[in-house]
Amino acid sequence: MQTAESRAGHTPLLEARGLSKDYGDTRALDSLDLTIAPGEVYCLLGPNGAGKTTTINLFLGFVAPSGGQALVSGLDVATHDRETKQRLAYIPEQVMLYRNLSGLENLEYFAALGGRGSVGRERLTEILVEAGLERDSVDRRVSEYSKGMRQKVGIAIAIAKEADALLLDEPTSGLDPKASNEFSALVERLRKRDVAVLMATHDLFRAKDTGTRVGIMRYGRLVTELSTDEIGHADLERIYLEHMHD
Amino acid sequence: MRSESVMAWIRLIRLEFARVVRSGGVAAAVLLLLGLGVYAGWQGNRRIHAAQAAAAAAETAYRDQLAYLSSIYPPTTEAGELLYYLAFPAPQPPSRLSALASGRTRVETASLRIRLLALEGQLYEHETLNPRLAAAGHLDLAFILIALLPLFVIAVTYDIVSGERERGTWRMARLFARPRRLIAAKVAARVVLATGLVTSMALIGAFSTGIDADGRAGWAVALIALHTLFWFALCLGVAGGRRSSTANAMILVGVWVALTFLAPAVLSLTNSLLHPVPEALELTVRQRQGYHEAWDLPRAETMESFFEDYPQWSDWTVPEDEFTWAWYYAMNHRGDQAARDASRAYRDILTRRDEWARRWSRLVPPLATQIALDRLSAADLGTQLAYQESVRSYHERLKAHFQPLLFSAAPIAQVDWERVPTFEPAAPTGGASQAGLPAAATLILISICAVLPRLRPRPSRDS
Numbered sequence: 001m002q003t004a005e006s007r008a009g010h011t012p013l014l015e016a017r018g019l020s021k022d023y024g025d026t027r028a029l030d031s032l033d034l035t036i037a038p039g040e041v042y043c044l045l046g047p048n049g050a051g052k053t054t055t056i057n058l059f060l061g062f063v064a065p066s067g068g069q070a071l072v073s074g075l076d077v078a079t080h081d082r083e084t085k086q087r088l089a090y091i092p093e094q095v096m097l098y099r100n101l102s103g104l105e106n107l108e109y110f111a112a113l114g115g116r117g118s119v120g121r122e123r124l125t126e127i128l129v130e131a132g133l134e135r136d137s138v139d140r141r142v143s144e145y146s147k148g149m150r151q152k153v154g155i156a157i158a159i160a161k162e163a164d165a166l167l168l169d170e171p172t173s174g175l176d177p178k179a180s181n182e183f184s185a186l187v188e189r190l191r192k193r194d195v196a197v198l199m200a201t202h203d204l205f206r207a208k209d210t211g212t213r214v215g216i217m218r219y220g221r222l223v224t225e226l227s228t229d230e231i232g233h234a235d236l237e238r239i240y241l242e243h244m245h246d
Numbered sequence: 247m248r249s250e251s252v253m254a255w256i257r258l259i260r261l262e263f264a265r266v267v268r269s270g271g272v273a274a275a276v277l278l279l280l281g282l283g284v285y286a287g288w289q290g291n292r293r294i295h296a297a298q299a300a301a302a303a304a305e306t307a308y309r310d311q312l313a314y315l316s317s318i319y320p321p322t323t324e325a326g327e328l329l330y331y332l333a334f335p336a337p338q339p340p341s342r343l344s345a346l347a348s349g350r351t352r353v354e355t356a357s358l359r360i361r362l363l364a365l366e367g368q369l370y371e372h373e374t375l376n377p378r379l380a381a382a383g384h385l386d387l388a389f390i391l392i393a394l395l396p397l398f399v400i401a402v403t404y405d406i407v408s409g410e411r412e413r414g415t416w417r418m419a420r421l422f423a424r425p426r427r428l429i430a431a432k433v434a435a436r437v438v439l440a441t442g443l444v445t446s447m448a449l450i451g452a453f454s455t456g457i458d459a460d461g462r463a464g465w466a467v468a469l470i471a472l473h474t475l476f477w478f479a480l481c482l483g484v485a486g487g488r489r490s491s492t493a494n495a496m497i498l499v500g501v502w503v504a505l506t507f508l509a510p511a512v513l514s515l516t517n518s519l520l521h522p523v524p525e526a527l528e529l530t531v532r533q534r535q536g537y538h539e540a541w542d543l544p545r546a547e548t549m550e551s552f553f554e555d556y557p558q559w560s561d562w563t564v565p566e567d568e569f570t571w572a573w574y575y576a577m578n579h580r581g582d583q584a585a586r587d588a589s590r591a592y593r594d595i596l597t598r599r600d601e602w603a604r605r606w607s608r609l610v611p612p613l614a615t616q617i618a619l620d621r622l623s624a625a626d627l628g629t630q631l632a633y634q635e636s637v638r639s640y641h642e643r644l645k646a647h648f649q650p651l652l653f654s655a656a657p658i659a660q661v662d663w664e665r666v667p668t669f670e671p672a673a674p675t676g677g678a679s680q681a682g683l684p685a686a687a688t689l690i691l692i693s694i695c696a697v698l699p700r701l702r703p704r705p706s707r708d709s
Contacts, residue, residue, distance in 0.1 A: 062417060075511030085421050098269040101261060113431070114422040123270030161422070161491045 011074060013038050013087075013165045013245050014059060018068035021054050021080035021220075025238030028054045030220040031068065034082060036213075038164070038194040043207035043228075045240060046217035052200035052218075056167045059198065060090055073164060083092040086114075093170035095150040098144040103153045105127055106142055110157050124160065132182050148179035157188045166190055172206055184210045212237035216243050255431070262435035275398050275441075279390065283447035286387045287454040290345025291350075294455055296346075301337030302356040306334045312663065325651045326571025327581065328658050329458065336640050336669040338633045339443040341624035343462055345455035346390035347616070349625025353607060358637055362648060364537055365426055365641045366583035366589055367530040369634055387451045388619050391470050391642065392612050393506050396477040398443070400498045402436050405491035412491060427586035430470035433482060440474050461523060462622045462674075465682030469622075472689040473615045474508035479693035486700040509610040521599045524592060537585020551583055552576035562653055572652045608688040618685035624674045632672040636699045641660075643667040 012035035021029040029051040036042045044052040057063045058070045061077045061084060067174040072084035078107075097106045106122045111117075132152045142150065146179045151171060158166050167186070172180040182202075186194050187197055187210050201207055207214050214226045214236065226236065267270055311428050315328045338356035360368055406429060410416035419428050427475045448467060485494045540548045553560040564573045568649040578638065620626040647667050649662060 051298055060417070060421070062420075082424065088421055090418065092414070092417070094414065098265055098413075098419060100265055105261055105264070110418070110422050112254040112257040112261065113419060113428060115251055115254045117252070117257050118250050142591060157418070230448060 002062055009063070012036060012071075013073055014042075014102065016055065016068065016075075017071065017072040019055070019065055019070055021051075021058060021063060022066040023176075025215035025219050029058070032222055034215065034222065036165070036198055038196050039191055039200065040213060041191050041197040041211045043211035043214045044198065044200045044217055045202070045204065045207055045214055045246065047202075049219075050217040051220040052217055053169055055217075056090075056169050059165075059167055060088060061085060064094055082206055087164040088167060089161050089165070090167045091151065091154040091158065091162035091169070091171050094147070095154035095175045096151055097142045097145075097153055098143060102141055103145065103149070103156075104131055104138040106153055107156055107160055111160050111227045114161060116160075119160070124156075127160050128153065129154045131159060132186060140243055148175050148181075148182070151179070151183055151221065152186070154181070155190075158190070163195065165198065166195040168201075169198065170201055171199065172201065174180045179208060204237050204240060205233060208233050209226075216240055218243060249400060254291055255310065255408065257376050258431040259438065262431050263438055266435055267441060271554055272402060272439075272459045275401060277350075277403075277593060279394065279443055279681040280389050280446060280450075282385065282394070283387060283450050283466070286385050287345070288619045290451060291387055291454045294340050294342060294345050296335050297351070297356065299644075301339060301393075303337070304335035304337050304357050304359055304473040311530045319658055321543055322657045323659050324571055325656050325661050326572060326574065328661075329362045329652075330360075330574075330681055333584045334640070334644060334666070334669070336360050336637050338636070338671045341462075341674070342457045343466060343623035344456050344625045345442055345457065345624040346383060346466060347619035348385065349620035350627060351625045351631055352384060354630045355632055356557060360641055360644070362575060362578075362644055364578040366531050366533040366582055369528070369637060370530060373554045374708055382574070388623075389617060391447065392462050392473060392616055392619075395440070395444065395474060396502055396506070396612070397499075399436070399440060399477040400481055400502060401663060402439065403433070403478065404485050404494040404498050405486045406432050406436075406482070407487070408485065408489060408491040421538070429482070430488060433478060437475070437478060440478070441471075444470055444474055448575060456657065457554060461680075464592050465678045465686075466622050469615050469618055469682055469685055469689070472686055473611065474688045476611050476693045476696070482700055483696040483698075491601045495648060501619035505610055506612050509618075510607075510613045511614065513606050513610065517602055517606075521595050523599065524588070528588065530585075532588055533581040533585035533631040535581075537578055537581030539584075545573050548573065548577050548580055551580050555579065555583070556649065559649065566640065570655065572649075572655070575649075575652055579645075589621060593634075600631075604684070608684060610686075611689050611692050614685040621681035622678060623677065625676070628675040629672065632675050636672040637669060638677065640667065641709070 007021040014034070014036040016032045016034040019029060019034075020027065021244060027139075028049075032051070032055060034042070044050075044055060046052055052061070058065055059072065061070075061081050072087050075084050075186075089222060090112060097103075098109060098229045104121060104124055107128060108119075108121065111119050111124065125135065125138050128175060129135050133156065137145070137149065142153070145153070154171075165185075172183050175183060184206060187199070191197060191212070199207070199211065208231070211228050214228055215222050215228075216224045216239070224239065228236075228240065231239070267276070311332060315331055337359045340351065340356065344351050358368065376576055405412070407416070407425070410419060410428070419425075448470070451457065452459075452463075481498060484497050484501075487494075489497070545566050549562075549564050558574075560573070564570055564576075604614075604617055607617050617626065621628065644667055647665075650656075
C-alpha cells in the first residue's frame with residue numbers, strides 16, 4: 001500500500017504507531033498504524049464504537065494511550081502535550097462556543113487564549129467571512145447561531161490558529177446538505193493550504209467527496225485503507241458494507 | 247512579542263469579563279449588592295449623624311440644665327445640692343469608619359451623661375436594644391462585604407472549570423493554552439469585577455460618611471481586599487478540581503455557611519462558656535446596696551471608707567446628726583467601693599473574652615476580618631471598655647474638682663463653671679497595624695493553603 005509519505009512527499013503530520021487504548025477490559029483502539037501528510041484529508045469510517053473518536057482524542061491528547069504512540073509532526077503527544085496541541089485544531093460534532101459572546105468575540109477569545117492579541121477585529125472578521133459566515137452575523141451572539149454557523153466559527157478558529165492539522169469528529173452530522181457542501185468546500189480550502197485533515201464520519205458520500213484517503217475501522221482496528229481517487233461512491237459503499245458484515 | 251502577549255491577556259480578560267457580566271443573574275446580583283451598599287452607606291451615615299447629634303445634644307442639655315438649676319436655686323444654696331441633679335456630658339465622638347463596621351456601637355452607648363453620684367450604675371444606665379433584634383445583626387457595609395460578597399464570588403466562580411467541561415468548551419480551550427492560563431484569565435476577570443464592586447461600595451461609604459483616608463481606612467480597605475481574595479482562593483481551591491458544578495456549589499455554599507455563621511456562633515458560645523460574665527446589672531445592684539447600707543451606718547464609718555481613697559480629706563469630721571453633702575457624696579462613693587472588685591473582675595473577664603475571640607478568630611477568616619474591622623472602626627469591645635475607663639477618669643476629675651467645694655459647703659455662687667473639667671474621649675485601642683496585621687496574616691496564610699493544591703503540577707489524565 002502506498003503511504004501518505006510517499007504520495008505527498010512530506011513527513012507525516014499525523015502518525016499513529018501501534019496506537020492502542022483500553023477502557024477497563026474493553027479495547028477501544030487496537031494497534032493502529034496511520035500516517036497523514038500535509039494536504040491530505042483522511043476520513044475514518046466505521047460504525048459507532050469502531051474507535052474513530054478515540055483515535056482523534058488520542059491525537060488531541062485528551063486521553064492517554066494504553067500502548068503505542070500518537071505523533072504530531074514527529075512529536076509524541078504523550079510527552080509533548082503543549083507543542084502538539086499548538087499544531088492542532090479540532091472541530092467536534094457540536095462546536096461548543098461561548099453562547100453569550102458573538103461569533104467574532106469567540107474568535108477573538110480563542111485567538112487571545114492562544115497568545116495572539118494583536119490580530120485586529122477586521123482581520124478576524126475576514127476570517128469568519130472566509131469560513132462562510134455572513135458579515136452581518138459576526139456580531140450576533142452565538143446563542144442565536146444555527147449549528148452550521150457554529151461549525152463555520154469552528155473552522156474560522158482553526159484558520160485563525162493557522163494549525164498544521166485539523167481533526168474533525170462527525171463535523172457534518174446534523175447539517176443540511178447545503179451546509180454540508182459548504183463545510184466540505186472549507187475543508188478543501190484548508191487542504192490546499194497543506195493542512196492535514198483527519199475526519200471521523202459516518203457519511204460515506206462526504207468521505208468520498210472530501211477525503212483523499214479513507215480508512216475503515218471496526219472493533220478498534222483499521223481494517224482497510226483506500227485512496228478516494230481510485231474508487232467511486234458505489235465502490236466505497238460496497239466495500240464498507242462488506243467489512244461491516246464480515 | 248511581549249506586547250503581543252500583554253494585549254492577548256488584556257483581550258482575554260476583557261472578553262471573559264464580558265461573558266460574566268452578560269449573564270442576567272450576575273448583572274442582577276451586582277445591582278442588588280450595589281443597592282444594598284448604597285442603603286448600608288446611607289444607614290452608616292445616619293448612625294454617624296445620630297451619634298454626633300447625641301453628643302451635641304448632651305452638651306446642650308448640660309448647658310440648659312445648668313442654666314435652669316442656676317435659675318431656680320438661690321446663689322447661696324450649697325453647690326452640692328445643684329450638683330446632685332447636674333449631669334455632665336461624656337460623649338465619645340464616633341469614628342467615621344464605624345459607618346463601615348458598626349460593631350458594638352448599636353448596643354453600647356458612647357454618649358453618657360455623668361452625675362457626681364456613684365458611677366458604676368451610671369455606666370450601664372442607657373437605653374438598651376431588644377436583644378432579639380441585636381441577635382439578628384445589622385446591615386452595614388462590613389456585613390455586605392464579609393457575608394454577602396463571598397456569595398457573589400462563589401456564584402461567579404464555582405463552575406470556573408466544571409462549567410467549561412459541562413459546556414464542552416474545555417477541550418477547545420485546551421488546544422489553545424494550558425488550563426492554567428485559561429483559569430488565570432477567568433479568575434482575573436472575576437477579580438476585576440469583584441474589585442469594581444468592592445471599590446464602588448467603598449467609595450459609596452467613603453463619600454456618604456466622609457471617611458478620612460488615614461491608616462485605619464487603608465487597613466480596612468486592605469482587609470476587605472484580602473478577604474475577597476481569600477474567597478477567590480477558596481473557590482479556586484474547590485472549583486479548580488474535577489468535581490461537577492453542582493458538587494462545587496454545594497461544597498462552597500457549605501463552607502460559606504460554616505465560616506460565616508456556624509464557626510463564629512460556635513466560637514462565641516465557647517467563649518461564653520469559658521469566660522462567664524456576670525450581668526452588668528449585678529454591679530449596679532452591688533453599688534446600690536453599698537450606697538443604701540450606708541444610710542444605716544454611723545457617718546464616721548462611711549467617711550473612713552471614703553478617706554481610704556481620698557486621704558487628703560481625713561482631717562475633716564462629719565457631724566453625725568446633720569446632713570452634709572460631703573457625707574452624701576462619700577456615701578455614693580461607698581457604693582462604688584462595694585462594686586469595685588466585681589467591676590474589675592467584670593472588666594477583666596470581658597478583656598479576656600476579647601483577647602480569646604481575637605486569638606481564635608484567626609481560624610475563621612471572616613470572623614477575623616470582622617473583628618479587625620470593628621477594631622479599626624473603634625466599634626469593638628476594647629474601645630467600649632476604654633470609653634468606660636475614660637468616663638471613670640472623668641468622674642474622678644469631676645470629684646477632685648468639686649470636693650473642695652463640697653467639704654467647705656460652698657454656695658453655688660462660688661462655683662466657677664467655666665473651669666469645670668471636660669470629658670476627654672478615649673483614644674482608639676491599639677494602632678491601625680496592630681488591629682489589621684493579625685487578620686491580614688490569617689487571610690494571606692489561609693488563602694495560600696487553599697490555593698496551593700491547585701498550583702502543584704498534576705500528572706496528565708484523561709479528560
